[in-house]
Amino acid sequence: MPKTSVTPAQIENNPQAHEDQHVHAVYDKIASHFSSTRYKPWPIIAHFLSTLSTGSVGLDAGTGNGKYLPLPLDRPPGSICTIGLDRSRNLLEIARTAGADVDEASTIKCMPREVIWGDVIGKGWRDGAFDYAISIATIHHLATHDRRKLAVKRLLQCVSPSRGRILIYVWAIEQDELSRRSVPTESYTKNDSLAESGMGPGRDVFVPWVLSRQNTNNGKLKGKLSKDPLASRSNVTDSTQSCTNGTSIEVTLMLGPDEPQVFNRYYHMFAEGELVELVRSAAGDLGIHIGPIPDQTLSSGPGMEWKGRGLEIVQDGWERSNYYVELRCWEK
Amino acid sequence: MVRLITHNLLACHVKNCTSNNFPLAFKDLGDTSLPAEQPDMIDDEFLQKLHHVLLEIHVEEGSMVCPNCNHVYPISNGIPNMLLAEHEIG
Ligand SMILES: [Zn+2]
Numbered sequence: 001m002p003k004t005s006v007t008p009a010q011i012e013n014n015p016q017a018h019e020d021q022h023v024h025a026v027y028d029k030i031a032s033h034f035s036s037t038r039y040k041p042w043p044i045i046a047h048f049l050s051t052l053s054t055g056s057v058g059l060d061a062g063t064g065n066g067k068y069l070p071l072p073l074d075r076p077p078g079s080i081c082t083i084g085l086d087r088s089r090n091l092l093e094i095a096r097t098a099g100a101d102v103d104e105a106s107t108i109k110c111m112p113r114e115v116i117w118g119d120v121i122g123k124g125w126r127d128g129a130f131d132y133a134i135s136i137a138t139i140h141h142l143a144t145h146d147r148r149k150l151a152v153k154r155l156l157q158c159v160s161p162s163r164g165r166i167l168i169y170v171w172a173i174e175q176d177e178l179s180r181r182s183v184p185t186e187s188y189t190k191n192d193s194l195a196e197s198g199m200g201p202g203r204d205v206f207v208p209w210v211l212s213r214q215n216t217n218n219g220k221l222k223g224k225l226s227k228d229p230l231a232s233r234s235n236v237t238d239s240t241q242s243c244t245n246g247t248s249i250e251v252t253l254m255l256g257p258d259e260p261q262v263f264n265r266y267y268h269m270f271a272e273g274e275l276v277e278l279v280r281s282a283a284g285d286l287g288i289h290i291g292p293i294p295d296q297t298l299s300s301g302p303g304m305e306w307k308g309r310g311l312e313i314v315q316d317g318w319e320r321s322n323y324y325v326e327l328r329c330w331e332k
Numbered sequence: 333m334v335r336l337i338t339h340n341l342l343a344c345h346v347k348n349c350t351s352n353n354f355p356l357a358f359k360d361l362g363d364t365s366l367p368a369e370q371p372d373m374i375d376d377e378f379l380q381k382l383h384h385v386l387l388e389i390h391v392e393e394g395s396m397v398c399p400n401c402n403h404v405y406p407i408s409n410g411i412p413n414m415l416l417a418e419h420e421i422g
Contacts, residue, residue, distance in 0.1 A: 016418065057337070057341070081337065083338055083341065085414075087415075089411070092411055093409070093411075096410065096411070112390070112410065114335060114337070114338045115411055116338070116342075116411070116412055116414055117411050117412065117413045117414060117415060118413075118414035118415055119415060122345055122414060122415070122416065122421070123343075123345040123422075124342055124343065124344075124345045124405075124414030125341045125342055125343055126341060126342070126343045126354055129340075129341040130341065
């Protein structure tokens with residue numbers, strides 16, 4: 001039985017090439033299998049989308065299989081319009097029909113989703129064009145602190161400066177009990193020194209995705225076959241996932257006769273506080289003040305004459321092995 | 333699927349292309365239902381045309397061209413390609 005585990009990752013000299021090889025190429029290869037394991041929206045994200053006012057237009061930076069594009073489900077279709085951006089062309093082909101109600105005649109009954117092939121650190125849209133932006137489980141795939149910060153800046157730039165709302169999720173070092181997952185300790189030392197040099201804390205790892213021959217064709221998930229250590233956050237039943245000695249995770253695979261393919265995806269696992277710090281740093285670079293929306297009824301007092309762009313951290317926390325932060329823009 | 337509501341959000345992001353970089357021009361869209369200028373009276377007929385243009389036109393194959401630097405963003409299978417080559421990234 002082959003075994004795979006989360007391993008420390010070294011970033012090569014060119015971060016773009018690193019992401020091309022260890023993120024984009026992998027997702028293009030595993031797209032349909034990946035998509036079959038990703039269909040259950042997380043509660044905080046679903047709630048965020050359900051509180052947006054009707055007619056809002058938003059960007060999903062790193063949409064993957066587009067599972068958030070049909071939301072909110074508790075309101076009429078089309079009440080908001082989320083446009084999905086991703087680097088993986090094959091995932092976008094799936095995202096195009098996300099949530100589609102396919103009838104017996106295989107006719108897709110829903111409106112096809114709007115998707116864009118692009119990079120989350122690119123800027124192929126007008127500044128402030130969106131009412132909201134979400135970036136779920138995406139920024140952790142960028143290989144350097146500067147690139148992760150740039151991705152956050154792009155989110156801050158793409159939404160309305162006066163009322164834009166943003167929700168970001170990234171994978172955490174701190175994993176939940178349920179998944180009983182841990183990561184190698186040896187990379188701690190390396191990244192601690194990175195933190196001191198301003199590169200940010202957190203840990204760079206490869207997370208294996210195991211693709212059986214069966215999965216390569218039509219993307220149907222077969223029985224106990226698996227496993228991505230991340231899969232427990234969705235609805236997939238883990239086979240025999242075990243935490244060995246607390247320093248690295250081992251995933252034992254139940255496999256058919258065919259040799260599986262293992263793809264190592266690169267992740268930067270965020271440390272506690274790192275996401276909020278990244279947001280503060282990105283906002284600082286753009287001259288955006290961090291703080292609550294000022295009380296408009298106060299007309300005098302220190303700082304009242306100040307004019308500019310602000311950003312309120314509405315909430316931040318940890319949910320299901322991820323850190324999240326919700327932001328609201330304001331202007332005065 | 334490129335509906336015009338999506339197209340309306342896009343802008344060119346080639347290095348140093350920061351002004352006059354939207355709207356990207358469709359090649360041969362062939363829809364002339366909207367007047368060139370915003371009419372004084374916004375009536376139901378105009379709103380219906382606007383709805384048609386924004387939400388009912390899907391561009392499956394084609395391209396969009398930056399009015400400033402002429403960079404071409406192709407659309408294939410309804411998906412616009414906004415990726416840039418490394419030397420084009422600002
Ligand atoms: Zn241009």
